[in-house]
Amino acid sequence: MDPKPPKPSRLQMADIARLANVSISTVSRALSNHPRLSEETRQRIHELARSLHYSVDAGAQMMRGKQPPTVAVAFPYHPTERQHFKDPFFLALIGAIGDALIDSGHNMLIEAVQADDFERVAKPYETRQCIGTILLGQEHYHDRINALAVRGIPFVVWGARLKDQLYCSVGSDNTLGGRQATEHLLAHGARRILFLGDPSLPEIAQRHEGWLAAQRAHGIEPEAGLTRPVPFVPQAARAEIERVLADGPAFDAVFAASDRLALAAMAALQARQRRVPQDVQVVGFDDIALSAEANPPLTTVRQDLETAGKTLVERLLAKLAGQAVEPVLLPTTLVVRGSTHGEPESGRPPPA
């Protein structure tokens, strides 16, 4: 007799086996396309499984040592600001990584990590939900990221290449970018260039370095007040521009650490009747889609996201394959548009 009707749980291999009149092992082999198995049986079982929408349980497979086809994409998340998911550059970067992961046959597990709980970035790997992690942004966690590397967590980082790093980073050549932007401004008459961005972040620090180096190469030593540390929040940039206009040093150009900041700065300047580029030239960083359509179109330093995504994925997979992976520095390109003097590379003619 039947002791008790077992709960109608989900279909499992045993069910398929019974229906196919074979053993469980045969089903397992059929579904994993084991070589020595009659083609006929294999097909029959595949068919059956498909028609019943049977899929092998991921948990059970993992217990048997199988790796999930999943890569985690993690980023430090600030619950109060919540900027990340609103930031066009960040979203585009995620998109680029997503594209690359699709091509390599992986799923993407998005993971927001609270700043005060940074160690969590390793969780998906430690619990074996993913095979490795792509970390977006170093922020202030250089040491803790190094610690992850020491522990053998497989990951790569989108960010700056730093001196004593024990991990593989992929990122734009920020110093170069800073230099390109600044040299362009200098070449077109700027002499007092405001720097807008938070140099306590490594990538920004490097852009700032480029800014400084380019000026020194021209015999200019910018006064301290021209460096304006602001977080990646548009309002902060607006406020800072107001402040400088009110009682800061005079300036004839702005180099902002991101397009979003540059756009905000431009708006703040225009609201105060400063013409861009006639009174103040503005250069951004990133080249987000919005920038080409701004008014005036924004001159900026482009980061090549498609390459970034591909490279991040490729490095992570290389590392997983046991290779030693070196940091990568991606070249940046200056895109000249209407917010500075000089010849725009293309685009619609200026309004009559």
Place this chain on the structure above:
Amino acid sequence: MDPKPPKPSRLQMADIARLANVSISTVSRALSNHPRLSEETRQRIHELARSLHYSVDAGAQMMRGKQPPTVAVAFPYHPTERQHFKDPFFLALIGAIGDALIDSGHNMLIEAVQADDFERVAKPYETRQCIGTILLGQEHYHDRINALAVRGIPFVVWGARLKDQLYCSVGSDNTLGGRQATEHLLAHGARRILFLGDPSLPEIAQRHEGWLAAQRAHGIEPEAGLTRPVPFVPQAARAEIERVLADGPAFDAVFAASDRLALAAMAALQARQRRVPQDVQVVGFDDIALSAEANPPLTTVRQDLETAGKTLVERLLAKLAGQAVEPVLLPTTLVVRGSTHGEPESGRPPPA
């Protein structure tokens, strides 16, 4: 003697148990904060696990019936076009969902589904990698989506509310949006309004319906040639505008099914010396960030993404909790800017 040095596999509960001088079950209970367990033991074991970076194996937990804290976000993916990850509206929608998922304590598993292999959307659920799925866009799969519902896959869809749907959809009130856009144009003198978008997609069909209804309410019956089916690709919009300009019907306004298309149309018009809005008024749909900064700023129908993300997540969780969930229609708002006549709601003053 030791038969063979077992491979230095990852740490597991037994190791912690041994080090803590307790049984495995005690460790298990400690880590899952089981109530009846001495506080001291609990803490000691937690400490130990933390210091050794031990995490419970997800696969083993799943085998014991635990659900992963993961929601899949799936979308139909066209390998040739690869538009999705470049589309600002789509990325912003993913961002909004990501935000909502964070708030509910879930991870987000991004899954691109090849059109010809649509059944795969259910895979992460069938393999128990996720507890449910948010499907972005119905496209032409209405019947297959209904089939998923019949099979009991837990999911919600971002898209149109359709007549015979067996699933919960969340989406903007596209018909309303279409009407708002069209009425605005009619109120400001437009009489021959081009519709740009592919009405074979359900959402677009509804926007088209609104477009039609508003005109009929004014006693206008638009001729067939004014409906221009184009896919969601900027170049297609440009080309279509060229075509209509060359030998299509005359028109004094454009209602595009997305901002991206509208922006492309605007550029095409301007390239042909048509002034916006003086010669041709243009209205878009979505209100992506770019639109406010376009030249002229784009009048558009806003979709409320934050609410969209929250609602999608909330409905999915409700459905998982066993509730019957009704489709949701989110109101759209017309945002009047410079690409049409009428008073802009705000923004910088028009150029002198």
Place this chain on the structure above:
DNA sequence: ATGAAAGCGCTAACAG
């Protein structure tokens, strides 16, 4: 070419 059987790492009865 197929089946039987032994676990994978953990949780949850069921004992004490």
Place this chain on the structure above:
DNA sequence: CTGTTAGCGCTTTCAT
């Protein structure tokens, strides 16, 4: 309060 024990659904020897 803690330990013992029996599986969860599958893969993989080892037999046949």
